[in-house]
Amino acid sequence: MSSGTDSTRTESVVAALFDTAIGLCAIAWHGDTVVRFQLPEASEEQTLARITRPFGGAPVDESEPGPAIVAAIAGIRAHLDGSLDALRWIELDLRGVPEFHRAVYAVTREIDPGRTLGYGDIATRLGAPGSAQAVGQALGRNPIPIVIPCHRVLAADHALHGFSAPGGIGTKARLLEIERAPGFGEPMLF
Template structure:
């Protein structure tokens, strides 16, 4: 059975999706709970709302703390990437190793995979990432530190907020805008 739970963070209400083999999805906040659930059900149509057990509670506590500035890498949480393309799983493994407060470029990730010149393919894989924050695609930037894209609600504003919450150099400084 695939389950989900909504929970509050400093960014808004998020959702975690899991089953017995691990976390399969994560939803960043949308404009409302209904919109968050609608987007979540686009990937996990059979997911049912359930009271969080130990796995989901670890995600909720870890993500909430991370967004509040505690550098939890969340790498102890079991993910189930079954059914995802091999390339995507490899991209997610490299991305998951990026510590809070650090970044790499799409090109760096491609090079780590032995695919120099594969930055665009890395970006596409990260755009399909069903488990943002736990697979920290927000820590992957375009060349020369540009934000690049971000497919979650709020786009690059959300990406910048996540990087700032983690104390990432260049993103934690106050801005005029």
């Protein structure tokens, strides 16, 4: 994962839509690194508009993805089909992302599928106890959900409060259910 803070990007960014178990997602990349991922919006046009917005709404390049991006798409599809993979092997480019956000994303990527942490837990792991709100703000700006699994981070009461992705907390609950996280998608005994 690139950790540089240089926000200039000389490589052209390419985006593509692809079908998954939760709907039509989008991925943007340059070379062999993923720069954005988009969960399904209400329409194909909206999904495409959302993923290209940070690049000035540029039209989608029709270039075929290389082997690394084909593998990333296949890995994301398989994960969303229930073949759980932490997806840590996918190379990300986070140039231009603030340092604190990158640190939050690094800790978040270490949460295994089916597990969760609280915002405060992440803050503590960063050596910044008391910064749970800042952690939440960083995760709310996550450019690469699923691969940076912000859905695995819960409030202190383990409830689902707010989720900035399309579908809100319903999407978050669905992702946790796919990952068989305890308490999500299981019948309750009481």
